[in-house]
Amino acid sequence: MPRGQTPTTTSYAMLGLLAVRPWSTYELTNQIRRSLARFWPRASSKLYEEPRKLVALGYATAESQNQGRRRRTVYTITEDGRRALAAWLTEPGSPPPALESEQLLRVFLADNGTKGDLLRTIEATRRWARETAAVDAAIARSYLEGDAPFPDRAGLNTLVGRYLSDMSAATERWADWAGEVVASWPDDLSDLPVETEALRDVVARDPRDR
Template sequence: MSRGQTPTTTSYATLGLLAVQPWSTYELTNQIRRSLARFWPRASSKLYEEPRKLVALGYASAETHYQGRRRRTVYSITPEGRHALGAWLGTTSAPPAMESEQLLRVFLADQGTRDDLLATIAATRAWAREQAVLDAAIAREHLAGGPFPERLAVNTLVGRYLSEVSEATERWADWASEVVGAWPEEMTELPVDADALQLIADRDPGGRG
Protein backbone atom coordinates (compact mmCIF):
# COMPACT_ATOMS: atom_id res chain seq x y z
CA MET A 1 0.00 0.00 0.00
CA SER A 2 1.28 3.47 -0.87
CA ARG A 3 2.50 5.44 2.11
CA GLY A 4 -0.07 7.88 3.41
CA GLN A 5 -2.89 6.34 1.35
CA THR A 6 -5.81 4.69 3.10
CA PRO A 7 -8.70 3.21 1.11
CA THR A 8 -12.14 4.48 2.05
CA THR A 9 -15.59 3.09 1.30
CA THR A 10 -15.65 5.39 -1.74
CA SER A 11 -12.35 3.87 -2.84
CA TYR A 12 -13.87 0.41 -2.76
CA ALA A 13 -17.01 1.65 -4.52
CA THR A 14 -14.89 2.96 -7.38
CA LEU A 15 -12.77 -0.19 -7.33
CA GLY A 16 -15.95 -2.24 -7.66
CA LEU A 17 -16.78 -0.46 -10.90
CA LEU A 18 -13.29 -1.15 -12.20
CA ALA A 19 -13.86 -4.83 -11.39
CA VAL A 20 -16.69 -4.81 -13.95
CA GLN A 21 -14.53 -3.45 -16.77
CA PRO A 22 -11.83 -0.84 -17.49
CA TRP A 23 -13.12 2.73 -17.70
CA SER A 24 -11.79 6.05 -18.91
CA THR A 25 -12.17 8.93 -16.46
CA TYR A 26 -15.13 10.24 -18.48
CA GLU A 27 -16.84 6.83 -18.61
CA LEU A 28 -16.24 6.26 -14.91
CA THR A 29 -17.71 9.66 -14.10
CA ASN A 30 -20.88 8.89 -16.05
CA GLN A 31 -21.25 5.45 -14.53
CA ILE A 32 -20.85 6.75 -10.97
CA ARG A 33 -23.48 9.41 -11.60
CA ARG A 34 -25.79 6.80 -13.10
CA SER A 35 -25.44 4.26 -10.32
CA LEU A 36 -23.38 4.87 -7.19
CA ALA A 37 -24.41 8.50 -6.72
CA ARG A 38 -27.98 7.44 -5.98
CA PHE A 39 -27.07 5.57 -2.80
CA TRP A 40 -23.44 6.62 -2.17
CA PRO A 41 -23.41 10.32 -3.13
CA ARG A 42 -19.96 10.91 -1.69
CA ALA A 43 -18.56 9.14 -4.73
CA SER A 44 -19.62 12.10 -6.87
CA SER A 45 -17.24 14.46 -5.07
CA LYS A 46 -14.33 12.04 -5.56
CA LEU A 47 -14.77 11.39 -9.27
CA TYR A 48 -11.28 12.43 -10.28
CA GLU A 49 -9.43 11.80 -7.04
CA GLU A 50 -10.31 8.15 -6.38
CA PRO A 51 -8.97 6.51 -9.58
CA ARG A 52 -5.57 8.13 -9.03
CA LYS A 53 -5.70 7.07 -5.39
CA LEU A 54 -6.38 3.47 -6.42
CA VAL A 55 -3.37 3.57 -8.72
CA ALA A 56 -1.22 4.84 -5.85
CA LEU A 57 -2.47 1.97 -3.69
CA GLY A 58 -1.58 -0.54 -6.40
CA TYR A 59 -5.24 -1.53 -6.76
CA ALA A 60 -5.60 -0.11 -10.27
CA SER A 61 -3.42 0.65 -13.27
CA ALA A 62 -3.67 3.58 -15.64
CA GLU A 63 -2.91 3.66 -19.35
CA THR A 64 -2.80 6.87 -21.36
CA HIS A 65 -4.09 6.92 -24.92
CA TYR A 66 -4.26 9.75 -27.40
CA GLN A 67 -6.96 10.45 -29.94
CA GLY A 68 -5.31 13.17 -31.97
CA ARG A 69 -4.25 15.65 -29.32
CA ARG A 70 -6.88 14.50 -26.87
CA ARG A 71 -5.53 12.58 -23.90
CA ARG A 72 -7.57 9.67 -22.52
CA THR A 73 -6.65 7.75 -19.36
CA VAL A 74 -8.13 4.27 -18.92
CA TYR A 75 -8.14 2.64 -15.48
CA SER A 76 -8.15 -1.12 -14.90
CA ILE A 77 -8.26 -3.19 -11.72
CA THR A 78 -5.12 -5.11 -10.74
CA PRO A 79 -4.95 -8.56 -9.09
CA GLU A 80 -4.11 -6.76 -5.83
CA GLY A 81 -7.20 -4.64 -6.32
CA ARG A 82 -9.44 -7.68 -6.82
CA HIS A 83 -8.02 -9.25 -3.68
CA ALA A 84 -8.58 -6.04 -1.67
CA LEU A 85 -12.13 -5.68 -2.98
CA GLY A 86 -12.96 -9.27 -2.08
CA ALA A 87 -11.51 -8.82 1.41
CA TRP A 88 -13.53 -5.62 1.93
CA LEU A 89 -16.75 -7.29 0.80
CA GLY A 90 -16.19 -9.88 3.53
CA THR A 91 -16.15 -7.28 6.31
CA THR A 92 -19.14 -5.92 8.25
CA SER A 93 -20.70 -2.84 6.68
CA ALA A 94 -21.63 0.34 8.52
CA PRO A 95 -25.37 0.93 9.04
CA PRO A 96 -27.21 3.32 6.68
CA ALA A 97 -26.88 7.04 7.36
CA MET A 98 -29.91 9.00 6.23
CA GLU A 99 -29.63 12.61 5.06
CA SER A 100 -32.70 14.63 4.04
CA GLU A 101 -33.05 18.39 4.18
CA GLN A 102 -36.76 17.95 3.50
CA LEU A 103 -37.20 15.78 6.59
CA LEU A 104 -35.15 18.27 8.61
CA ARG A 105 -37.58 21.01 7.56
CA VAL A 106 -40.51 18.80 8.62
CA PHE A 107 -38.83 18.20 11.98
CA LEU A 108 -38.58 21.97 12.54
CA ALA A 109 -41.92 22.84 10.93
CA ASP A 110 -43.59 24.01 14.13
CA GLN A 111 -41.26 26.99 14.04
CA GLY A 112 -42.62 28.07 10.66
CA THR A 113 -45.96 28.11 8.87
CA ARG A 114 -48.36 25.38 7.82
CA ASP A 115 -48.11 26.48 4.19
CA ASP A 116 -44.33 26.15 4.26
CA LEU A 117 -44.67 22.65 5.70
CA LEU A 118 -47.20 21.66 3.03
CA ALA A 119 -44.82 22.98 0.37
CA THR A 120 -42.00 20.87 1.79
CA ILE A 121 -44.20 17.77 1.78
CA ALA A 122 -45.23 18.50 -1.81
CA ALA A 123 -41.57 18.82 -2.82
CA THR A 124 -40.86 15.50 -1.13
CA ARG A 125 -43.66 13.86 -3.11
CA ALA A 126 -42.33 15.38 -6.34
CA TRP A 127 -38.86 13.99 -5.61
CA ALA A 128 -40.33 10.53 -4.98
CA ARG A 129 -42.21 10.61 -8.28
CA GLU A 130 -39.08 11.74 -10.15
CA GLN A 131 -37.20 8.80 -8.64
CA ALA A 132 -39.99 6.43 -9.63
CA VAL A 133 -39.76 7.63 -13.23
CA LEU A 134 -35.99 7.12 -13.18
CA ASP A 135 -36.33 3.66 -11.62
CA ALA A 136 -38.87 2.64 -14.25
CA ALA A 137 -36.68 3.88 -17.10
CA ILE A 138 -33.68 1.93 -15.82
CA ALA A 139 -35.81 -1.21 -15.33
CA ARG A 140 -37.17 -0.96 -18.89
CA GLU A 141 -33.63 -0.55 -20.20
CA HIS A 142 -32.57 -3.74 -18.43
CA LEU A 143 -35.64 -5.63 -19.63
CA ALA A 144 -34.73 -4.65 -23.18
CA GLY A 145 -31.29 -6.20 -22.78
CA GLY A 146 -29.45 -3.14 -21.47
CA PRO A 147 -25.86 -2.85 -20.26
CA PHE A 148 -24.15 -5.51 -18.13
CA PRO A 149 -26.76 -8.29 -18.36
CA GLU A 150 -24.39 -10.49 -16.35
CA ARG A 151 -24.94 -8.14 -13.39
CA LEU A 152 -28.72 -7.91 -13.73
CA ALA A 153 -29.43 -10.09 -10.68
CA VAL A 154 -27.55 -7.85 -8.23
CA ASN A 155 -28.70 -4.67 -9.99
CA THR A 156 -32.30 -5.83 -9.53
CA LEU A 157 -31.73 -6.19 -5.77
CA VAL A 158 -30.56 -2.57 -5.55
CA GLY A 159 -33.21 -1.34 -7.98
CA ARG A 160 -36.03 -2.94 -5.97
CA TYR A 161 -34.77 -1.30 -2.79
CA LEU A 162 -34.54 2.15 -4.37
CA SER A 163 -37.96 1.74 -5.95
CA GLU A 164 -39.55 0.80 -2.64
CA VAL A 165 -37.92 3.79 -0.94
CA SER A 166 -39.46 6.18 -3.46
CA GLU A 167 -42.82 4.40 -3.22
CA ALA A 168 -42.78 4.60 0.60
CA THR A 169 -41.79 8.26 0.45
CA GLU A 170 -44.70 9.13 -1.84
CA ARG A 171 -47.07 7.16 0.37
CA TRP A 172 -45.79 9.08 3.41
CA ALA A 173 -46.18 12.42 1.57
CA ASP A 174 -49.80 11.61 0.70
CA TRP A 175 -50.54 10.79 4.34
CA ALA A 176 -48.60 13.77 5.73
CA SER A 177 -50.28 16.28 3.41
CA GLU A 178 -53.70 15.01 4.49
CA VAL A 179 -52.78 15.24 8.19
CA VAL A 180 -51.19 18.68 7.96
CA GLY A 181 -53.99 19.96 5.72
CA ALA A 182 -56.38 19.41 8.64
CA TRP A 183 -54.18 21.34 11.07
CA PRO A 184 -55.02 24.91 12.06
CA GLU A 185 -53.00 27.65 10.38
CA GLU A 186 -51.57 28.61 13.75
CA MET A 187 -49.01 25.89 14.46
CA THR A 188 -49.83 25.56 18.16
CA GLU A 189 -51.55 22.76 20.08
CA LEU A 190 -51.49 20.50 17.05
CA PRO A 191 -53.54 17.29 17.12
CA VAL A 192 -51.63 14.02 17.27
CA ASP A 193 -52.41 11.11 14.93
CA ALA A 194 -52.50 8.42 17.62
CA ASP A 195 -53.16 5.67 15.08
CA ALA A 196 -49.94 6.55 13.22
CA LEU A 197 -48.00 6.57 16.49
CA GLN A 198 -49.43 3.18 17.44
CA LEU A 199 -48.51 1.81 14.01
CA ILE A 200 -44.88 2.82 14.62
CA ALA A 201 -44.95 1.23 18.07
CA ASP A 202 -46.39 -2.00 16.67
CA ARG A 203 -43.51 -2.38 14.22
CA ASP A 204 -41.12 -3.22 17.07
CA PRO A 205 -39.62 -6.58 15.93
CA GLY A 206 -39.03 -7.51 19.56
CA GLY A 207 -42.74 -7.33 20.30
CA ARG A 208 -42.27 -4.77 23.06
CA GLY A 209 -44.88 -2.40 21.61
Template structure:
Protein backbone atom coordinates in the same frame (compact mmCIF):
# COMPACT_ATOMS: atom_id res chain seq x y z
CA UNK B 1 -2.42 -4.29 1.94
CA UNK B 2 -1.47 -2.79 5.29
CA UNK B 3 -4.20 -1.97 7.81
CA UNK B 4 -3.17 1.69 7.70
CA UNK B 5 -3.87 1.70 3.96
CA UNK B 6 -7.22 -0.02 4.44
CA UNK B 7 -8.39 2.85 6.60
CA UNK B 8 -7.79 5.22 3.68
CA UNK B 9 -10.25 3.36 1.47
CA UNK B 10 -13.90 4.43 1.29
CA UNK B 11 -16.99 2.83 -0.28
CA UNK B 12 -16.17 4.96 -3.34
CA UNK B 13 -12.76 3.26 -3.49
CA UNK B 14 -14.35 -0.18 -3.43
CA UNK B 15 -17.03 0.85 -5.93
CA UNK B 16 -14.32 1.77 -8.43
CA UNK B 17 -12.37 -1.40 -7.62
CA UNK B 18 -15.53 -3.37 -8.41
CA UNK B 19 -15.74 -1.67 -11.79
CA UNK B 20 -12.04 -2.19 -12.50
CA UNK B 21 -12.40 -5.86 -11.56
CA UNK B 22 -14.64 -6.25 -14.63
CA UNK B 23 -12.52 -4.44 -17.20
CA UNK B 24 -10.04 -1.56 -17.62
CA UNK B 25 -11.48 1.97 -17.50
CA UNK B 26 -10.23 5.48 -18.04
CA UNK B 27 -11.06 8.03 -15.34
CA UNK B 28 -13.50 9.65 -17.76
CA UNK B 29 -15.31 6.34 -18.34
CA UNK B 30 -15.50 5.64 -14.61
CA UNK B 31 -17.01 9.05 -13.95
CA UNK B 32 -19.51 8.73 -16.79
CA UNK B 33 -20.67 5.33 -15.57
CA UNK B 34 -20.99 6.58 -11.98
CA UNK B 35 -23.18 9.47 -13.15
CA UNK B 36 -25.43 7.43 -15.47
CA UNK B 37 -25.90 4.11 -13.66
CA UNK B 38 -27.94 3.17 -10.58
CA UNK B 39 -24.90 4.24 -8.56
CA UNK B 40 -26.03 7.83 -9.05
CA UNK B 41 -29.08 7.03 -6.90
CA UNK B 42 -27.41 5.08 -4.12
CA UNK B 43 -23.88 6.53 -4.00
CA UNK B 44 -23.79 10.03 -5.58
CA UNK B 45 -20.35 11.61 -5.66
CA UNK B 46 -18.92 14.77 -7.16
CA UNK B 47 -17.07 14.33 -10.45
CA UNK B 48 -13.89 15.73 -8.92
CA UNK B 49 -13.95 12.99 -6.29
CA UNK B 50 -14.34 10.26 -8.89
CA UNK B 51 -11.45 11.58 -10.93
CA UNK B 52 -9.18 11.64 -7.87
CA UNK B 53 -10.09 8.20 -6.52
CA UNK B 54 -8.35 6.08 -9.23
CA UNK B 55 -5.13 7.99 -8.57
CA UNK B 56 -5.35 7.00 -4.91
CA UNK B 57 -5.98 3.36 -5.85
CA UNK B 58 -2.91 3.42 -8.07
CA UNK B 59 -0.81 5.03 -5.33
CA UNK B 60 -1.85 2.24 -2.94
CA UNK B 61 -0.95 -0.44 -5.48
CA UNK B 62 -4.57 -1.53 -5.90
CA UNK B 63 -4.73 -0.38 -9.51
CA UNK B 64 -2.19 0.18 -12.26
CA UNK B 65 -2.11 3.00 -14.79
CA UNK B 66 -1.01 2.63 -18.38
CA UNK B 67 -1.13 4.77 -21.51
CA UNK B 68 -3.04 3.33 -24.44
CA UNK B 69 -3.89 4.56 -27.92
CA UNK B 70 -7.28 4.57 -29.61
CA UNK B 71 -6.21 5.40 -33.13
CA UNK B 72 -4.11 8.53 -32.78
CA UNK B 73 -5.65 9.44 -29.43
CA UNK B 74 -3.77 8.58 -26.25
CA UNK B 75 -5.63 7.86 -23.02
CA UNK B 76 -4.77 6.74 -19.50
CA UNK B 77 -6.36 3.45 -18.48
CA UNK B 78 -6.65 1.94 -15.00
CA UNK B 79 -6.58 -1.79 -14.29
CA UNK B 80 -7.10 -3.61 -11.03
CA UNK B 81 -4.08 -5.39 -9.54
CA UNK B 82 -3.93 -8.64 -7.59
CA UNK B 83 -3.74 -6.57 -4.39
CA UNK B 84 -6.83 -4.69 -5.54
CA UNK B 85 -8.76 -7.93 -6.00
CA UNK B 86 -7.75 -9.07 -2.51
CA UNK B 87 -8.88 -5.75 -1.04
CA UNK B 88 -12.21 -6.02 -2.87
CA UNK B 89 -12.77 -9.55 -1.58
CA UNK B 90 -11.95 -8.48 1.98
CA UNK B 91 -14.44 -5.59 1.73
CA UNK B 92 -17.34 -8.01 1.17
CA UNK B 93 -16.54 -9.69 4.50
CA UNK B 94 -16.92 -6.40 6.39
CA UNK B 95 -20.29 -5.06 7.61
CA UNK B 96 -21.54 -2.12 5.58
CA UNK B 97 -22.31 1.25 7.14
CA UNK B 98 -25.91 1.88 8.18
CA UNK B 99 -28.33 3.86 6.03
CA UNK B 100 -27.91 7.60 6.56
CA UNK B 101 -30.73 10.06 5.91
CA UNK B 102 -29.91 13.49 4.52
CA UNK B 103 -33.12 15.18 3.46
CA UNK B 104 -33.59 18.95 3.75
CA UNK B 105 -37.39 18.80 3.52
CA UNK B 106 -37.52 16.65 6.68
CA UNK B 107 -35.24 19.12 8.46
CA UNK B 108 -37.75 21.83 7.59
CA UNK B 109 -40.57 19.68 8.99
CA UNK B 110 -38.64 19.28 12.26
CA UNK B 111 -38.78 23.07 12.51
CA UNK B 112 -42.47 23.16 11.61
CA UNK B 113 -43.38 25.19 14.70
CA UNK B 114 -42.01 28.23 12.87
CA UNK B 115 -44.49 28.01 9.98
CA UNK B 116 -48.23 27.63 9.41
CA UNK B 117 -50.19 24.56 8.32
CA UNK B 118 -50.29 25.67 4.70
CA UNK B 119 -46.48 25.67 4.62
CA UNK B 120 -46.34 22.24 6.27
CA UNK B 121 -48.75 20.86 3.69
CA UNK B 122 -46.61 22.36 0.94
CA UNK B 123 -43.54 20.60 2.38
CA UNK B 124 -45.40 17.28 2.42
CA UNK B 125 -46.49 17.87 -1.16
CA UNK B 126 -42.86 18.52 -2.07
CA UNK B 127 -41.94 15.09 -0.70
CA UNK B 128 -44.67 13.60 -2.88
CA UNK B 129 -43.56 15.57 -5.96
CA UNK B 130 -39.92 14.56 -5.54
CA UNK B 131 -40.87 10.91 -5.09
CA UNK B 132 -42.97 10.90 -8.26
CA UNK B 133 -40.23 12.70 -10.20
CA UNK B 134 -37.71 10.10 -9.07
CA UNK B 135 -40.14 7.37 -10.16
CA UNK B 136 -40.31 8.91 -13.63
CA UNK B 137 -36.52 9.21 -13.86
CA UNK B 138 -35.87 5.63 -12.72
CA UNK B 139 -38.56 4.32 -15.06
CA UNK B 140 -37.00 6.18 -17.99
CA UNK B 141 -33.57 4.79 -17.11
CA UNK B 142 -34.95 1.23 -16.93
CA UNK B 143 -36.67 1.61 -20.29
CA UNK B 144 -33.45 2.93 -21.82
CA UNK B 145 -31.51 -0.04 -20.47
CA UNK B 146 -34.04 -2.49 -21.89
CA UNK B 147 -33.77 -0.77 -25.26
CA UNK B 148 -29.99 -0.34 -25.40
CA UNK B 149 -28.78 -3.18 -23.17
CA UNK B 150 -26.51 -3.18 -20.13
CA UNK B 151 -23.09 -1.56 -20.35
CA UNK B 152 -21.92 -4.19 -17.85
CA UNK B 153 -24.10 -7.28 -18.42
CA UNK B 154 -22.72 -8.96 -15.29
CA UNK B 155 -24.52 -6.38 -13.14
CA UNK B 156 -27.94 -6.76 -14.77
CA UNK B 157 -29.55 -8.88 -12.04
CA UNK B 158 -27.91 -6.95 -9.21
CA UNK B 159 -29.08 -3.67 -10.68
CA UNK B 160 -32.58 -5.13 -10.72
CA UNK B 161 -32.35 -5.75 -6.97
CA UNK B 162 -31.16 -2.19 -6.33
CA UNK B 163 -33.94 -0.73 -8.50
CA UNK B 164 -36.43 -2.73 -6.45
CA UNK B 165 -35.05 -1.12 -3.28
CA UNK B 166 -35.33 2.35 -4.84
CA UNK B 167 -38.90 1.68 -5.96
CA UNK B 168 -39.88 0.47 -2.47
CA UNK B 169 -38.38 3.65 -1.03
CA UNK B 170 -40.40 5.80 -3.44
CA UNK B 171 -43.58 3.95 -2.47
CA UNK B 172 -42.78 4.44 1.23
CA UNK B 173 -42.36 8.19 0.78
CA UNK B 174 -45.70 8.44 -1.01
CA UNK B 175 -47.41 6.44 1.76
CA UNK B 176 -45.77 8.66 4.36
CA UNK B 177 -47.02 11.82 2.59
CA UNK B 178 -50.60 10.52 2.68
CA UNK B 179 -50.32 9.62 6.38
CA UNK B 180 -48.68 12.95 7.26
CA UNK B 181 -51.47 14.89 5.56
CA UNK B 182 -54.01 12.83 7.47
CA UNK B 183 -52.30 13.62 10.76
CA UNK B 184 -52.24 17.35 10.02
CA UNK B 185 -55.93 17.23 9.21
CA UNK B 186 -56.56 15.39 12.46
CA UNK B 187 -54.71 18.12 14.32
CA UNK B 188 -56.91 20.81 12.82
CA UNK B 189 -60.09 18.91 13.69
CA UNK B 190 -59.18 18.13 17.30
CA UNK B 191 -58.29 21.49 18.79
CA UNK B 192 -59.27 20.25 22.27
CA UNK B 193 -56.32 17.83 22.28
CA UNK B 194 -52.99 19.40 23.26
CA UNK B 195 -49.98 19.15 20.95
CA UNK B 196 -48.14 17.04 23.54
CA UNK B 197 -51.06 14.63 23.96
CA UNK B 198 -51.36 14.26 20.21
CA UNK B 199 -47.60 13.69 19.86
CA UNK B 200 -47.69 11.04 22.59
CA UNK B 201 -50.46 9.24 20.75
CA UNK B 202 -48.50 9.39 17.50
CA UNK B 203 -45.35 8.14 19.24
CA UNK B 204 -47.19 5.19 20.78
CA UNK B 205 -48.55 4.33 17.34
CA UNK B 206 -45.04 4.50 15.82
CA UNK B 207 -43.60 2.33 18.61
CA UNK B 208 -46.28 -0.30 17.98
CA UNK B 209 -45.49 -0.31 14.25
CA UNK B 210 -41.73 -0.46 14.87
CA UNK B 211 -42.17 -3.40 17.24
CA UNK B 212 -43.90 -5.30 14.43
CA UNK B 213 -40.96 -4.55 12.14
CA UNK B 214 -38.24 -5.37 14.69
Protein backbone atom coordinates in the same frame (compact mmCIF):
# COMPACT_ATOMS: atom_id res chain seq x y z
CA MET C 1 0.43 0.29 1.60
CA PRO C 2 1.86 3.72 0.65
CA ARG C 3 2.20 6.16 3.52
CA GLY C 4 -0.81 8.43 3.83
CA GLN C 5 -2.95 6.29 1.49
CA THR C 6 -5.83 4.44 3.07
CA PRO C 7 -8.65 2.88 1.05
CA THR C 8 -12.10 4.21 1.84
CA THR C 9 -15.54 2.86 1.04
CA THR C 10 -15.48 5.08 -2.05
CA SER C 11 -12.20 3.41 -3.05
CA TYR C 12 -13.93 0.04 -3.01
CA ALA C 13 -16.95 1.45 -4.85
CA MET C 14 -14.63 2.50 -7.67
CA LEU C 15 -12.79 -0.81 -7.55
CA GLY C 16 -16.13 -2.52 -8.03
CA LEU C 17 -16.74 -0.49 -11.17
CA LEU C 18 -13.22 -1.17 -12.42
CA ALA C 19 -13.90 -4.87 -11.89
CA VAL C 20 -16.64 -4.54 -14.52
CA ARG C 21 -14.38 -2.85 -17.12
CA PRO C 22 -11.67 -0.18 -17.46
CA TRP C 23 -12.89 3.42 -17.24
CA SER C 24 -11.54 6.94 -17.54
CA THR C 25 -12.03 9.25 -14.56
CA TYR C 26 -14.80 11.05 -16.43
CA GLU C 27 -16.56 7.76 -17.20
CA LEU C 28 -16.17 6.55 -13.62
CA THR C 29 -17.66 9.75 -12.24
CA ASN C 30 -20.61 9.61 -14.65
CA GLN C 31 -21.22 5.94 -13.91
CA ILE C 32 -21.24 6.61 -10.18
CA ARG C 33 -23.74 9.43 -10.70
CA ARG C 34 -25.88 7.07 -12.76
CA SER C 35 -25.73 3.99 -10.57
CA LEU C 36 -24.27 4.56 -7.10
CA ALA C 37 -25.19 8.14 -6.25
CA ARG C 38 -28.64 7.16 -4.97
CA PHE C 39 -27.10 5.23 -2.08
CA TRP C 40 -23.48 6.41 -2.00
CA PRO C 41 -23.47 10.15 -2.88
CA ARG C 42 -20.09 11.82 -3.05
CA ALA C 43 -18.81 15.18 -4.28
CA SER C 44 -17.37 15.16 -7.79
CA SER C 45 -14.08 16.57 -6.53
CA LYS C 46 -13.63 13.52 -4.29
CA LEU C 47 -14.51 11.17 -7.12
CA TYR C 48 -11.87 12.67 -9.39
CA GLU C 49 -9.22 12.21 -6.68
CA GLU C 50 -10.04 8.56 -6.01
CA PRO C 51 -8.59 6.83 -9.14
CA ARG C 52 -5.13 8.28 -8.44
CA LYS C 53 -5.36 6.92 -4.92
CA LEU C 54 -6.16 3.46 -6.30
CA VAL C 55 -3.04 3.63 -8.47
CA ALA C 56 -0.92 4.70 -5.46
CA LEU C 57 -2.31 1.74 -3.52
CA GLY C 58 -1.44 -0.65 -6.33
CA TYR C 59 -5.10 -1.48 -6.84
CA ALA C 60 -5.30 -0.01 -10.35
CA THR C 61 -3.08 0.97 -13.26
CA ALA C 62 -3.35 4.16 -15.30
CA GLU C 63 -2.81 4.35 -19.06
CA SER C 64 -2.87 7.52 -21.12
CA GLN C 65 -4.81 7.13 -24.39
CA ASN C 66 -5.70 9.32 -27.34
CA GLN C 67 -9.37 10.04 -27.89
CA GLY C 68 -9.66 12.13 -31.01
CA ARG C 69 -7.70 15.32 -30.32
CA ARG C 70 -7.80 14.79 -26.59
CA ARG C 71 -5.91 12.50 -24.28
CA ARG C 72 -7.50 10.68 -21.40
CA THR C 73 -6.32 8.41 -18.63
CA VAL C 74 -7.95 4.99 -18.42
CA TYR C 75 -7.82 3.02 -15.18
CA THR C 76 -7.78 -0.78 -14.96
CA ILE C 77 -8.08 -2.90 -11.83
CA THR C 78 -5.05 -4.99 -10.84
CA GLU C 79 -5.00 -8.44 -9.26
CA ASP C 80 -4.11 -6.79 -5.95
CA GLY C 81 -7.17 -4.60 -6.44
CA ARG C 82 -9.40 -7.60 -7.04
CA ARG C 83 -8.05 -9.29 -3.92
CA ALA C 84 -8.56 -6.15 -1.84
CA LEU C 85 -12.14 -5.81 -3.11
CA ALA C 86 -12.87 -9.46 -2.36
CA ALA C 87 -11.44 -9.08 1.16
CA TRP C 88 -13.53 -5.96 1.77
CA LEU C 89 -16.69 -7.82 0.74
CA THR C 90 -16.16 -10.44 3.45
CA GLU C 91 -17.39 -7.90 6.03
CA PRO C 92 -21.11 -7.00 6.26
CA GLY C 93 -20.53 -3.25 6.30
CA SER C 94 -20.58 -0.52 8.91
CA PRO C 95 -22.17 1.82 9.81
CA PRO C 96 -25.77 0.78 9.05
CA PRO C 97 -27.78 2.68 6.40
CA ALA C 98 -27.84 6.45 6.96
CA LEU C 99 -30.63 8.71 5.74
CA GLU C 100 -29.88 12.26 4.59
CA SER C 101 -32.91 14.36 3.65
CA GLU C 102 -33.17 18.14 3.63
CA GLN C 103 -36.94 17.77 3.22
CA LEU C 104 -37.24 15.84 6.49
CA LEU C 105 -35.07 18.43 8.21
CA ARG C 106 -37.44 21.15 7.00
CA VAL C 107 -40.42 19.12 8.29
CA PHE C 108 -38.70 18.67 11.64
CA LEU C 109 -38.21 22.46 11.95
CA ALA C 110 -41.54 23.44 10.38
CA ASP C 111 -42.91 25.11 13.52
CA ASN C 112 -40.53 27.98 12.75
CA GLY C 113 -42.25 28.60 9.41
CA THR C 114 -45.77 28.49 8.06
CA LYS C 115 -48.24 25.74 7.27
CA GLY C 116 -47.93 26.67 3.61
CA ASP C 117 -44.16 26.20 3.77
CA LEU C 118 -44.64 22.74 5.29
CA LEU C 119 -47.19 21.69 2.68
CA ARG C 120 -44.87 22.80 -0.13
CA THR C 121 -42.01 20.78 1.38
CA ILE C 122 -44.21 17.69 1.61
CA GLU C 123 -45.38 18.15 -1.98
CA ALA C 124 -41.78 18.55 -3.17
CA THR C 125 -40.93 15.30 -1.38
CA ARG C 126 -43.86 13.56 -3.05
CA ARG C 127 -42.81 14.92 -6.45
CA TRP C 128 -39.26 13.64 -5.92
CA ALA C 129 -40.59 10.20 -5.02
CA ARG C 130 -42.70 10.03 -8.17
CA GLU C 131 -39.87 11.24 -10.40
CA THR C 132 -37.52 8.71 -8.83
CA ALA C 133 -40.06 5.93 -9.29
CA ALA C 134 -40.24 6.81 -12.99
CA VAL C 135 -36.45 6.57 -13.29
CA ASP C 136 -36.44 3.24 -11.46
CA ALA C 137 -39.18 1.93 -13.75
CA ALA C 138 -37.25 3.00 -16.86
CA ILE C 139 -34.15 1.14 -15.65
CA ALA C 140 -36.18 -1.98 -14.82
CA ARG C 141 -37.90 -1.79 -18.21
CA SER C 142 -34.52 -1.63 -19.96
CA TYR C 143 -33.52 -4.92 -18.33
CA LEU C 144 -36.82 -6.56 -19.24
CA GLU C 145 -36.44 -5.42 -22.86
CA GLY C 146 -32.76 -6.37 -23.08
CA ASP C 147 -31.51 -2.80 -23.60
CA ALA C 148 -29.66 -2.29 -20.30
CA PRO C 149 -25.88 -1.95 -20.14
CA PHE C 150 -24.06 -4.80 -18.39
CA PRO C 151 -26.95 -7.30 -18.57
CA ASP C 152 -24.75 -9.85 -16.80
CA ARG C 153 -25.16 -7.73 -13.66
CA ALA C 154 -28.96 -7.73 -13.83
CA GLY C 155 -29.35 -10.04 -10.81
CA LEU C 156 -27.37 -7.88 -8.40
CA ASN C 157 -28.66 -4.63 -9.87
CA THR C 158 -32.23 -5.87 -9.36
CA LEU C 159 -31.56 -6.49 -5.67
CA VAL C 160 -30.37 -2.91 -5.21
CA GLY C 161 -32.97 -1.48 -7.58
CA ARG C 162 -35.85 -3.10 -5.69
CA TYR C 163 -34.56 -1.62 -2.42
CA LEU C 164 -34.39 1.86 -3.94
CA SER C 165 -37.78 1.47 -5.60
CA ASP C 166 -39.34 0.39 -2.30
CA MET C 167 -37.83 3.48 -0.65
CA SER C 168 -39.31 5.86 -3.23
CA ALA C 169 -42.69 4.11 -2.97
CA ALA C 170 -42.59 4.39 0.83
CA THR C 171 -41.66 8.07 0.54
CA GLU C 172 -44.63 8.75 -1.75
CA ARG C 173 -46.98 6.94 0.67
CA TRP C 174 -45.59 9.03 3.53
CA ALA C 175 -46.02 12.26 1.56
CA ASP C 176 -49.62 11.38 0.69
CA TRP C 177 -50.35 10.70 4.37
CA ALA C 178 -48.43 13.72 5.68
CA GLY C 179 -50.11 16.05 3.19
CA GLU C 180 -53.56 14.96 4.39
CA VAL C 181 -52.56 15.31 8.05
CA VAL C 182 -51.04 18.77 7.69
CA ALA C 183 -53.96 20.00 5.57
CA SER C 184 -56.22 19.43 8.60
CA TRP C 185 -53.92 21.29 10.99
CA PRO C 186 -54.44 24.90 12.08
CA ASP C 187 -52.27 27.63 10.60
CA ASP C 188 -50.53 28.02 13.98
CA LEU C 189 -47.99 25.17 14.10
CA SER C 190 -46.97 25.83 17.69
CA ASP C 191 -49.71 23.66 19.25
CA LEU C 192 -50.57 20.67 17.08
CA PRO C 193 -52.67 17.55 17.73
CA VAL C 194 -50.86 14.27 18.24
CA GLU C 195 -51.42 11.70 15.50
CA THR C 196 -52.02 8.79 17.90
CA GLU C 197 -52.98 6.37 15.12
CA ALA C 198 -49.61 6.92 13.47
CA LEU C 199 -47.86 6.28 16.78
CA ARG C 200 -49.82 3.03 17.19
CA ASP C 201 -48.74 1.96 13.70
CA VAL C 202 -45.09 2.53 14.62
CA VAL C 203 -45.49 0.53 17.84
CA ALA C 204 -47.18 -2.29 15.90
CA ARG C 205 -44.05 -2.64 13.75
CA ASP C 206 -41.88 -3.59 16.73
CA PRO C 207 -40.20 -6.84 15.58
CA ARG C 208 -39.99 -8.03 19.18
CA ASP C 209 -43.77 -8.45 19.21
CA ARG C 210 -43.87 -10.70 16.14
